[in-house]
Amino acid sequence: MGRAAPRKSELLKGTLDMLILKTLTVQPMHGYAIAQHIERLSRDVLAVEQGSLYPALERLQKKGWVTSRWRETPTGRRARYYTITASGRRNLGQEISSFERVLLAINGVMRRA
C-alpha cells in the first residue's frame, strides 16, 4: 500500500467554539454545513467530528451565544439552523483577542527559548 492518506484531521483544542462562532458571522447555518465550511476554508487541515460539533453547538446555545431553529434546507431536508447572537458576537471578539494574545506569548517562547 502507498503512503498514509494525508492526515485530514487536527484541531487546536479550545478553538472550536471560536471557529464555529466566526463561521456563523457569515450567515445562519446548520451543523453539517458549519463543519463543511470550516473544513473547506482550512483546506481540509481541520476536521470537525460530529462528536465534537454537536456538543459544542449545545454548549454555545446554553451560553446564549447562538440560537437555533428547525428549517428546511434548499434541498428540502430538515436541519437545525444556528444563528449567532449579539452576546455571541461580543464573546467572539473576546475569544479572538485572547487567542491572539496567547499566540504572541507562545511565539515569544518559541522564538526566544
Place this chain on the structure above:
Amino acid sequence: MGRAAPRKSELLKGTLDMLILKTLTVQPMHGYAIAQHIERLSRDVLAVEQGSLYPALERLQKKGWVTSRWRETPTGRRARYYTITASGRRNLGQEISSFERVLLAINGVMRRA
C-alpha cells in the same frame, strides 16, 4: 472594587509539551525553572501550574522525549533536572510544524469566514 487583576494565566491547551521541550533545548532545567522560563518569555501571559507541569514532565519522560536525574542547583538545593533526548528533538520538530500547519488553517477560517 476596581477592575479584576490582569489575568496572569491562560494556556493554549495542547501546547504545553511543545513549550517544555522547546525550553529544554536551551539547557537542562528543573521543573520549577522550566515554568519560570515559560512565564518570563511569555511576559507572564502564560502560567504553568504545578498541577499541569509535573504530570506533563512525567508524560514526556514516559514517551522517551526527556530524561531526568537529581542534581544540586547552584544555590545548593536538590532538584530534578530534565534533559531533552534525540527523539524528543525529533518530536519537537514535528509538533512545531503541526502547530504551524494548524495555525495557518485556523487563520484561513478566521480571515475568510
Place this chain on the structure above:
DNA sequence: CATTTATATGTAGATTCTCTACCTATCATA
C-alpha cells in the same frame, strides 16, 4: 431496482489534558 454515498442530527463512553487544591520540605528574608 438495489445498493451505496452524501446529507443531516445526535448520544455514550473513553481519553486526554489542565486546573484547583492540597501536602511536604528547605532557605532567605522581613
Place this chain on the structure above:
DNA sequence: TATGATAGGTAGAGAATCTACATATAAATG
C-alpha cells in the same frame, strides 16, 4: 519568628475532544 520563594509532588474534578454507534432521508450509481 513568620512569611515568601524555591522545589517537587498528588488527588480529584472539570472540560473538551474523539471514537463509535444509531437514526433517517435523498441522491447517485451499479
